[in-house]
Amino acid sequence: MLLYLHIPFCHRVCPYCSFYKHTPGNTRIGDFILAIGAEAAWRKKHLTLSKEEEFTHPTSLYLGGGTPSMLSSKHLDTLFEKLRESFDFTKLEEITLEANPATFDIKKARLFKSLGVTRVSLGIQSFSTGVLKTLGREHSPEQASEAVRILRQAEIGSINIDLMFSIPGQSLDDWRSTLSHAISLKPDHISAYNLTYEEDTAFFDSLQNGTYEENEDHDADHYHLAEEMLLASGFDHYETSNYAQPGHHSRHNQGYWEGSDYIGLGPSAVSTLFGKRHKNIPDTALYIKQVNTIGHALHESEILTPAHRRIELIALGLRTTRGIPLHLLDPETLQKAQTLACEKLLTIGKTHLSLTQLGRPLVDPIAAELI
Numbered sequence: 001m002l003l004y005l006h007i008p009f010c011h012r013v014c015p016y017c018s019f020y021k022h023t024p025g026n027t028r029i030g031d032f033i034l035a036i037g038a039e040a041a042w043r044k045k046h047l048t049l050s051k052e053e054e055f056t057h058p059t060s061l062y063l064g065g066g067t068p069s070m071l072s073s074k075h076l077d078t079l080f081e082k083l084r085e086s087f088d089f090t091k092l093e094e095i096t097l098e099a100n101p102a103t104f105d106i107k108k109a110r111l112f113k114s115l116g117v118t119r120v121s122l123g124i125q126s127f128s129t130g131v132l133k134t135l136g137r138e139h140s141p142e143q144a145s146e147a148v149r150i151l152r153q154a155e156i157g158s159i160n161i162d163l164m165f166s167i168p169g170q171s172l173d174d175w176r177s178t179l180s181h182a183i184s185l186k187p188d189h190i191s192a193y194n195l196t197y198e199e200d201t202a203f204f205d206s207l208q209n210g211t212y213e214e215n216e217d218h219d220a221d222h223y224h225l226a227e228e229m230l231l232a233s234g235f236d237h238y239e240t241s242n243y244a245q246p247g248h249h250s251r252h253n254q255g256y257w258e259g260s261d262y263i264g265l266g267p268s269a270v271s272t273l274f275g276k277r278h279k280n281i282p283d284t285a286l287y288i289k290q291v292n293t294i295g296h297a298l299h300e301s302e303i304l305t306p307a308h309r310r311i312e313l314i315a316l317g318l319r320t321t322r323g324i325p326l327h328l329l330d331p332e333t334l335q336k337a338q339t340l341a342c343e344k345l346l347t348i349g350k351t352h353l354s355l356t357q358l359g360r361p362l363v364d365p366i367a368a369e370l371i
């Protein structure tokens with residue numbers, strides 16, 4: 001079982017980000033931390049009542065957001081203390097914390113280490129000053145580089161650098177320079193995401209009014225450059241947007257791609273347990289109020305039918321090197337897969353189907369064909 005915490009606070013709201021987030025405003029962060037602890041206790045109680053005690057023994061913990069690293073040392077200490085009251089951490093294989101380079105120093109990085117954090121994912125996005133300005137990021141390229149060095153000094157076991165391409169105004173040379181600089185810092189993992197224009201973001205509004213535009217050829221050029229440079233530097237391209245040095249694959253994200261059950265705590269967090277999916281209310285003030293009143297913040301629920309689960313397993317599994325089990329395909333779909341194999345877009349083995357290097361950039365249309 002995977003455990004996810006959503007920390008919605010950011011110093012600044014980036015114009016491309018569609019995740020639920022906001023500046024702290026009038027929110028008392030201490031009250032928010034206590035609410036997370038109360039929700040965790042409610043989960044423990046109900047899992048125990050359902051005789052599913054093993055679900056209180058997560059194998060992975062992921063703190064996402066928002067910006068978890070902007071929590072104070074006191075709040076982080078309290079948060080982990082409350083989590084340990086409800087969940088048994090003895091089976092944890094990985095603790096990931098998302099961080100903004102401008103939100104921690106060596107003292108706080110050492111706190112991350114002391115709390116058991118094994119992996120830090122840095123939201124750097126670019127090492128170009130102009131591109132960072134377009135993205136609304138608050139750190140400089142120098143701060144980003146220093147953040148990696150600080151984490152190394154604190155002996156964090158695995159460091160990921162998040163990068164983004166196809167950003168408005170970003171040239172292929174900008175992207176090449178960012179990749180080269182990222183590689184020179186010797187991180188253990190690099191995520192290279194194609195910018196997507198999500199609704200309810202300033203970037204989406206700019207796309208709608210014609211200020212920004214999408215270009216598939218541009219996307220493909222940036223994607224292939226990342227793959228070329230990162231593979232040449234010893235990274236394993238194990239998922240469409242993710243590259244890792246040996247032994248540094250993200251266990252938490254692999255769990256999602258493989259369809260593992262997970263619990264999400266915090267406003268807007270999603271849980272999938274026992275064939276049902278639940279989403280918490282996407283409002284921090286109401287989240288705190290509801291948890292303090294009834295113990296949970298569940299807002300929406302749905303039953304995942306076998307057909308729904310099959311679609312998800314195909315869509316997510318195709319993004320990985322391992323691919324998808326052949327039993328997910330009916331005879332008609334398998335015939336479509338054989339046609340795609342003849343086009344060298346995928347390979348069909350004895351038990352699994354996986355995309356080729358040629359097919360990986362086309363994962364979404366191929367998934368739609370097989371679904």
